[in-house]
Amino acid sequence: MTAPALMEDGAPPPLFSFGVIADIQFADKDDGFNFLRTRKRFYRNSLQILKNASRCWEEEEEPERRPAFILQLGDIIDGFNRELSASERALQTVLDEFSSCSAKVHHVWGNHEFYNFSRAALFQSALNSRDRGERGEKNSLEEVYAYHFSPHPKFRFIVLDAYDLSIIGRDKSSKKFKQSMKIITKHNHNKELNIPPGHLPVHPYSAGPVCLAWNYDKVLSILQSHKSVVCFMAGHDHYGGYHRDTYGVHHLTLQGVIETPPFSDAFGTVHVYEDRMVLKGRGIISDRVLMFP
Numbered sequence: 001m002t003a004p005a006l007m008e009d010g011a012p013p014p015l016f017s018f019g020v021i022a023d024i025q026f027a028d029k030d031d032g033f034n035f036l037r038t039r040k041r042f043y044r045n046s047l048q049i050l051k052n053a054s055r056c057w058e059e060e061e062e063p064e065r066r067p068a069f070i071l072q073l074g075d076i077i078d079g080f081n082r083e084l085s086a087s088e089r090a091l092q093t094v095l096d097e098f099s100s101c102s103a104k105v106h107h108v109w110g111n112h113e114f115y116n117f118s119r120a121a122l123f124q125s126a127l128n129s130r131d132r133g134e135r136g137e138k139n140s141l142e143e144v145y146a147y148h149f150s151p152h153p154k155f156r157f158i159v160l161d162a163y164d165l166s167i168i169g170r171d172k173s174s175k176k177f178k179q180s181m182k183i184i185t186k187h188n189h190n191k192e193l194n195i196p197p198g199h200l201p202v203h204p205y206s207a208g209p210v211c212l213a214w215n216y217d218k219v220l221s222i223l224q225s226h227k228s229v230v231c232f233m234a235g236h237d238h239y240g241g242y243h244r245d246t247y248g249v250h251h252l253t254l255q256g257v258i259e260t261p262p263f264s265d266a267f268g269t270v271h272v273y274e275d276r277m278v279l280k281g282r283g284i285i286s287d288r289v290l291m292f293p
Helices: 045-058 087-098 111-116 119-123 175-187 216-224
Strands: 016-021 069-072 104-107 147-152 155-159 231-234 241-244 250-253 266-272 276-283 288-291
Touching: 016 045, 016 147, 045 087, 045 266, 045 276, 087 111, 111 119, 250 288
Parallel strands: 016 069, 069 104, 231 250
Antiparallel strands: 016 266, 147 155, 241 250, 266 276, 276 288
16 A cells, blocks of 8 residues: 655645635726725726736646636626726736636626626626536527536536526516516515625525525525535625534635735635645635535
8 A cells, every 4th residue: 555645744635726716896997985885995906816816826836736727706897897888808807817827717607797798698708617518508598507517526516607587687588587577576675676685695694694695595405405515605795704504514705806905815725635625815815624514
């Protein structure tokens, strides 16, 4: 028998690693504030943080710790780009920066993607990170952006379409738009229907209530019914959050790049082992050890 290889620190190498980043929301505009005007947003500086992340991931010296892929958890550019007639330009600017990293990027779609582009346009864009063999019918009004991939025989990642039922992104003639309109008019009595609540996290202890998915309880029930689920990752709550539920599932909400001030960072690298995941955060992202159930 041969002993397993060890890293320089004496620990065994991870099975694989991946990078993670959320809510870049780049726009070529001066700093501003969030919807409630309680937190500052650094629209141009978000690109600098992405540069720092790409450089960090690409310059990792240990092959086992270099990300095999990147999870971009949504809101890659800000909705202001549409008002500035700069959606395509802003997206290309961010994608060019991602291209400096050799790892494949898996893109999650958030609300700001739909503020800038139609669902049909997103399916034809570089933000559709599904393999060609997994892509559905082109320009289908009802198509769902969800897929899975396996970076290692023992692990599978599932990218969810959290805006499958939504009034943003869906064509108004589609069945899902009409279904979404019935739901939102029943539960949201604001004159502006796009006012929250409703985003991507699915555990009420991992994010503020304004950021939870509409049907978070149903999604949570499905996750907890499978013993193989170890972690649910999301963005959108820029404060970030974390909770391990009673079933042992980790719910990690990553802090947002957009509200991270200059001279700090907001990204991480996750190293996956047989029995745990180790998040090595940069800047405002905390280190975490996520033991498997």
